[in-house]
Ligand SMILES: Nc1ncnc2c1ncn2[C@@H]1O[C@H](COP(=O)(O)OP(=O)(O)OP(=O)(O)O)[C@@H](O)[C@H]1O
């Protein structure tokens with residue numbers, strides 16, 4: 010079963026096509042990478058699949074429903090329930106600690122659970138940084154915090170925009186292991 014399908018998707022900013030006639034099908038359980046030079050439309054594509062913006066034309070089907078027809082409220086609900094986002098810019102809340110940043114994601118999805126949030130931080134190697142503010146974390150630590158936040162609700166789809174750019178080789182490997190573990194749990198729970 011395809012968890013995601015794009016048909017003829019285009020995004021036009023004034024006269025510039027950031028994306029033009031994109032077709033894509035992704036099956037459940039698959040991991041894909043999209044590579045391209047700076048400015049080629051990778052973030053634009055992630056924003057559309059992640060329900061943060063709508064394409065100017067084309068169809069996007071996520072888990073069987075056509076999200077190109079949703080209004081802003083519908084898109085927010087789909088994003089909350091089905092998608093985990095790891096941003097190119099971290100978008101952490103500056104006045105909340107690491108564990109609180111993870112708990113905000115739990116709060117918007119269901120209920121905050123500090124024990125679970127701390128466990129997620131431990132798995133990305135941030136156990137001893139849980140009470141730090143984002144400004145007190147290194148770039149790689151902030152990125153790992155974003156990964157913990159994106160995965161905390163076991164999303165059906167994880168979208169990651171250059172997620173390991175700030176991580177060393179060892180951290181890259183353990184972050185991906187961690188992500189796969191979380192998605193396989195999410196997949197199991199949705200079967
Ligand atoms: N809100 C916007 N308004 C106008 N043009 C935009 C907007 N967002 C992106 N663009 C343009 O669309 C094109 C694709 O941008 P996008 O951010 O998707 O590229 P990218 O592949 O993610 O690049 P990078 O590797 O540098 O992050 C670029 O030419 C960019 O200038």
Ligand SMILES: [Mg+2]
Nearest residue numbers: 051052097170
């Ligand atoms: Mg980008």
